[in-house]
Amino acid sequence: MRFPGCIRLxxxxxxxxxxxxxxxxxxxxxxxxxxxGKSLFIDVFAAKPDQATIAEITGAGxxxxxxxxxxxxxxxxxxxxxxxxxxxxxxxxxxxxxxSVEAAVRAGDIAPALPPDGRELAWNQCQPCHSLFAGYLSxxxxxxxWRNTFHTPFHRELSLSEQEREEFARYSAINMPMKFExxxxxxxx
Numbered sequence: 795m796r797f798p799g800c801i802r803l804x805x806x807x808x809x810x811x812x813x814x815x816x817x818x819x820x821x822x823x824x825x826x827x828x829x830x831g832k833s834l835f836i837d838v839f840a841a842k843p844d845q846a847t848i849a850e851i852t853g854a855g856x857x858x859x860x861x862x863x864x865x866x867x868x869x870x871x872x873x874x875x876x877x878x879x880x881x882x883x884x885x886x887x888x889x890x891x892x893x894s895v896e897a898a899v900r901a902g903d904i905a906p907a908l909p910p911d912g913r914e915l916a917w918n919q920c921q922p923c924h925s926l927f928a929g930y931l932s933x934x935x936x937x938x939x940w941r942n943t944f945h946t947p948f949h950r951e952l953s954l955s956e957q958e959r960e961e962f963a964r965y966s967a968i969n970m971p972m973k974f975e976x977x978x979x980x981x982x983x
Contacts (some may be wrong), residue, residue, distance in 0.1 A: 826978055827931070828875065828969040830911025831883020831961070838870045838880070840904045848904060851888065852895045858885040858964075875968055882964040883911055886957060912965020915958055923948070927982045930970070937967040 829837070839848055856864070861881035865872065872880060887909045898907035910918075920930045935943075940963035943949055954962070974982065 824913055824917040826976060827913050827916070827972070828879065830913035830965055831880050831887070832905070832908045832911035832914065834872065834876055834880040835883065835908060836905060838865075838868075838872065843899065843904070845899055848899060849892075849895065851884065852890040852907070853888075853892060855889050856885060858882050861885050878968050879912070879965060882968065883961065886961050886964065909961070910958065912962050912969070915954065915962045916966065919952055919954065919962075921981075925981075925983055927977055930966075931972045931977055931981075932970075932974070933966075934971045935967065937963055940964075940966045940970075 835851075839851060858881050861884040862877060865877050865881055870877065870880075890907060890909075894907045895904070898904045916926075916930055920926055923929075941959070943963070944952070944954075944959050
């Protein structure tokens with residue numbers, strides 16, 4: 795009968811340790827990660843909102859290559875990875891429902907009308923189950939490698955749409971792996 799008491803003690807110690815760590819984890823921000831398409835969209839198009847431009851972009855469905863050409867022509871000032879990240883995001887997520895975009899623009903914040911980007915999906919879906927660094931940030935995979943992540947038994951159960959899975963895979967293929975020193979110490983391993 796001594797064994798169950800040890801298990802209770804170990805569970806209590808683990809619960810106390812986790813309770814002490816949760817506030818620190820709650821204060822962490824994903825800002826150290828490369829920006830995703832939603833953030834880049836807001837930086838480029840919503841900083842000085844032009845309703846016609848926002849309507850044009852959110853209403854168009856184009857390929858990733860076509861979006862990349864469009865973004866280059868607009869002289870967005872984005873670096874190469876950022877441009878590729880935004881082009882992939884637009885190709886996967888546009889067009890959007892006109893009504894939701896118009897309502898968001900009227901409210902003065904386009905963000906609620908935009909689907910989550912790869913950075914948001916990684917932050918919200920990866921770290922609850924495993925080390926964000928070892929399990930995600932340090933992984934060097936191509937697009938197909940990131941897509942294959944969702945074929946493992948424990949990832950198949952994630953409540954992500956096919957569109958969100960593709961957004962995650964494209965963001966990750968462009969922006970991962972991260973350099974060890976660019977990841978906050980609290981998130982390394």
